[in-house]
Every structure is written in structure tokens, then in C-alpha cells.
Amino acid sequence: MELLSFGKTGWGDELFYATLMTLAVSITAMLIGFFFALIFTPLKLSKYKVLNFIGNFYTTVIRGVPELLVIYLFFFGGSGAIMFVASMFGYYEYIEINAFITGSFAIGIISGAYSTEVFRGAIQSIDKGQFEASKVLGIKKHVQFFKVILPQMLRLAIPNLSNVWQITLKDTSLISVTGLVEIMRQSYIAAGSTRDPLFFYSFAAVLYLLLTYLSMKLINRLEIKYSRGF
Amino acid sequence: MDIELMINSFPKLLNATLITLKLLSLSLFFGLFIGLGFAILRLSKNTFINKFAYCYSYIFRGTPLLVQIFIIYFGLGQIEYLRSTVLWIVLKEPYWCAIIAFALNTGAYTSEILRSAFQTIKPGLIEAGKSLGLSSKIIFYKIQIPIAIRQSLPAYGNEIILMLKGTSLASTVTLMDLTGVAKYIISTTFKPIEVFIVAGSIYLFMTFLIHNLIKFLEKKYGFQT
Numbered sequence: 478m479e480l481l482s483f484g485k486t487g488w489g490d491e492l493f494y495a496t497l498m499t500l501a502v503s504i505t506a507m508l509i510g511f512f513f514a515l516i517f518t519p520l521k522l523s524k525y526k527v528l529n530f531i532g533n534f535y536t537t538v539i540r541g542v543p544e545l546l547v548i549y550l551f552f553f554g555g556s557g558a559i560m561f562v563a564s565m566f567g568y569y570e571y572i573e574i575n576a577f578i579t580g581s582f583a584i585g586i587i588s589g590a591y592s593t594e595v596f597r598g599a600i601q602s603i604d605k606g607q608f609e610a611s612k613v614l615g616i617k618k619h620v621q622f623f624k625v626i627l628p629q630m631l632r633l634a635i636p637n638l639s640n641v642w643q644i645t646l647k648d649t650s651l652i653s654v655t656g657l658v659e660i661m662r663q664s665y666i667a668a669g670s671t672r673d674p675l676f677f678y679s680f681a682a683v684l685y686l687l688l689t690y691l692s693m694k695l696i697n698r699l700e701i702k703y704s705r706g707f
Numbered sequence: 708m709d710i711e712l713m714i715n716s717f718p719k720l721l722n723a724t725l726i727t728l729k730l731l732s733l734s735l736f737f738g739l740f741i742g743l744g745f746a747i748l749r750l751s752k753n754t755f756i757n758k759f760a761y762c763y764s765y766i767f768r769g770t771p772l773l774v775q776i777f778i779i780y781f782g783l784g785q786i787e788y789l790r791s792t793v794l795w796i797v798l799k800e801p802y803w804c805a806i807i808a809f810a811l812n813t814g815a816y817t818s819e820i821l822r823s824a825f826q827t828i829k830p831g832l833i834e835a836g837k838s839l840g841l842s843s844k845i846i847f848y849k850i851q852i853p854i855a856i857r858q859s860l861p862a863y864g865n866e867i868i869l870m871l872k873g874t875s876l877a878s879t880v881t882l883m884d885l886t887g888v889a890k891y892i893i894s895t896t897f898k899p900i901e902v903f904i905v906a907g908s909i910y911l912f913m914t915f916l917i918h919n920l921i922k923f924l925e926k927k928y929g930f931q932t
Binding site for chain 1: 764771772786861864872878889893897899914
């Protein structure tokens with residue numbers, strides 16, 4: 478227990494901040510994922526074959542390739558890509574991007590692929606009559622989406638989105654390979670300097686369990702809220 | 708685009724794919740038994756056994772696979788007592804540590820898949836077996852297990868693909884699997900995109916094969932309800 482005390486002698490405060498970092502990366506990644514889902518879900522549902530192909534390509538490739546490989550691509554390729562763009566504007570200095578940004582972007586793209594599938598499934602399972610009825614009533618396209626489709630979609634999507642959240646939360650442990658100090662990296666550092674890996678990795682497991690448990694409680698409440706009337 | 712590097716790295720990556728496939732098949736093999744065992748425990752009427760199996764699957768599904776590998780590879784080596792037992796022959800090898808972690812992990816997911824498959828078997832089928840005078844052992848092995856396996860095929864196919872992606876974590880404990888070799892080539896040549904395309908295509912090809920194999924099995928053994 479001494480090892481977990483706050484202050485200079487223990488690892489308690491470091492692990493606490495690391496947990497906050499894990500949460501911050503997960504939430505950022507989830508939001509980036511939503512952004513990607515917003516772009517790719519319409520592509521997957523589009524009538525045009527080309528757009529369809531782009532949407533399917535994204536979800537198949539990302540869901541078929543290990544997360545770690547995607548993270549390595551971003552970790553090693555991220556600054557190169559930015560420098561390439563910068564060189565087009567005449568900037569040739571070395572640019573290093575922050576591990577937080579690369580990490581949440583890599584995880585975000587992965588979580589986006591899962592979110593896209595969830596949203597596609599949710600939209601497809603809404604009754605066709607709902608689209609037709611709102612069309613007949615002369616409701617504009619964007620009003621139709623926000624007032625008719627989205628509220629019904631959320632009810633269907635939330636249980637599956639909670640799965641995506643769990644996957645995203647667990648995937649953030651992989652960013653530790655890039656050196657971002659989140660739970661896994663902090664446990665690695667602590668285990669290295671105290672020579673007590675069993676304790677620190679088990680503690681990391683407990684922290685992850687705590688995070689998943691608490692977020693499930695929160696999501697269950699949301700689920701109840703959105704399924705009112707059903 | 709460095710086409711030459713892509714062609715040169717292909718045989719190296721293909722060689723590493725063998726290790727990935729070995730890891731995958733061994734962990735799936737052990738995982739299936741673990742999963743079946745825990746699924747049966749979950750169905751037990753004894754609350755203690757039931758809770759124990761539930762905790763197992765909750766813990767392994769609620770923590771990242773990376774933590775599980777690190778606990779087994781770095782953590783267990785710390786226990787002095789273990790070092791003196793026969794188990795140490797297995798636990799000092801990163802290869803077996805990875806397989807143990809993967810098997811326990813996939814076992815937890817498999818137990819959930821099988822449990823729900825067991826629970827959705829129509830009670831009428833079991834009652835029919837009973838009224839024919841079959842013993843409960845025969846009902847279990849000849850009626851419940853075959854139906855449960857059929858019903859869990861699609862979900863198990865997903866689990867195989869998840870496990871294939873999971874084996875990439877073996878590279879964090881010094882194993883040179885497909886991802887490990889890809890990382891090595893990336894870090895020596897600094898050409899991440901080319902290597903990603905080659906390694907990614909190999910992974911996608913394997914996912915494609917698994918996906919189609921499961922589809923084929925579903926068609927062959929599936930039945931209309």
C-alpha cells in the first residue's frame with residue numbers, strides 16, 4: 478500500500494493523473510470517431526457505388542487490421558505526413574507532433590469504423606414508413622434527420638455504442654507504445670523502478686475494470702433515458 | 708512509394724505470418740476448451756460456481772489484453788515460488804506466455820458466446836430427449852452441444868477475427884510476429900506507409916479467409932429454425 482501513497486514516495490498521484498489521461502484520450506478518440514462516422518455513414522448508405530466503396534473500404538480495412546499496426550502507422554508516419562504537407566508551403570523544419578494527438582487520432586479512426594457500423598445498422602433498422610411519412614408531411618431533409626430519424630436512431634444505437642466505448646477505452650492501452658503516459662505506460666515506469674511488475678500491472682487491471690464498470694453504470698442510465706416510451 | 712521495399716519486405720512478413728498463425732491456432736484451441744468449461748460453469752445452479760465463472764469473464768473482458776499479457780509475462784516471473792516449479796519452463800518463454808494470455812482472453816469471450824447459445828436452445832428439444840429416455844449425459848453431448856456450436860458460429864467467427872488482431876500484441880513481449888516484423892522494418896527504413904500496406908494486406912487476406920470459412924460452415928451446418 479505504501480507504493481500507492483500520494484506524494485514523492487508513492488505512485489498514487491502519478492497513477493491518478495495517468496487514469497485521467499486514459500479517460501481524456503478515450504473521450505477525444507470517441508469524439509474523433511463520431512466525426513469519422515458522420516462522414517462515412519452517409520457514404521455507406523449512399524446510392525452511388527463509388528461512395529459506397531469508399532465507405533466500405535474504410536470500415537473493412539480498419540476493422541480487419543490490428544490496432545497496433547494502425548498505431549505504428551500513425552506514430553512513425555504522422556510527423557512525416559505533416560512535414561510533407563508543410564514542405565508544400567515552404568516549411569522545411571522538423572515537426573514533431575504530440576503523442577496525445579497522434580494517439581487519439583489513431584484510436585479515433587479505429588473507433589470511428591466501429592461507430593460507422595453501429596450508426597449504419599441503427600439507421601437501416603428504422604422503419605421505412607418513418608422516412609416516407611416525414612416526406613409526405615413536407616418536412617425538410619435536415620429537419621427530418623434531426624427531429625425524426627436521430628431520436629429514434631439514438632435509442633437503437635446507444636447499447637452498441639457502449640460496446641464501442643469499451644473497445645476504445647481498452648484500445649487506449651496500446652498507445653503506451655508511443656510513450657504517452659497513460660495507465661499502462663505509468664505502470665510500466667512504476668514497475669521498472671520498483672521491480673514490482675505484478676503489483677503495478679494488476680493495479681492497472683483494477684483501474685481499467687473500475688473505468689469500464691463506472692462507464693457502464695453511466696451508459697445504462699442514458700439507455701433508460703432514451704428508451705422512454707418504449 | 709517505394710515499390711522495391713514492398714517487394715523485399717514481403718517474404719520477411721510472410722515468414723512472420725507463420726508465427727501469427729501458430730499463435731492464433733494454439734490460443735483458439737486452448738481457448739475453446741476454457742470457454743466451454745466456463746460456459747458450463749455459468750449454467751450451474753450453484754451460485755458460488757456461477758459467480759466465479761461470471762467474475763472470470765467479467766475481468767478478462769473488462770481489461771485490455773495488453774495488461775493481461777504483461778501480468779503473465781512480467782508479473783508472474785516475480786513470484787519466487789513459481790520459478791522453482793515445473794511451470795517455470797513454460798512461463799519463462801514469451802511465446803507460451805502470449806499463448807496463455809490469448810487463450811484465457813478468448814476463453815472468456817467464447818464462454819459468453821457459448822453460454823448465450825446454450826440458453827437459447829429451445830426447452831422442447833431437451834424435453835423431447837428426456838421423453839425418449841435418453842440420459843442427461845447423452846442429451847448434453849448429442850443434443851445441446853451440437854446445437855450450441857451451430858448457433859454460436861457467426862459470433863465465434865467474429866471472435867476469431869478479433870483474436871487474429873489480438874495476436875499482434877505478442878510483438879510487445881519480444882515475439883517477432885507479423886506486427887513485430889512490420890514494426891522492425893518500419894523503424895529501420897522509416898517507410899511506414901509501404902510496410903503498412905503490405906502487412907495490412909496480409910492481415911486483411913487472413914480476415915477474408917476466416918470470414919468466408921465461417922460463412923461456408925454456417926451454410927453447411929446451419930439449420931432453419
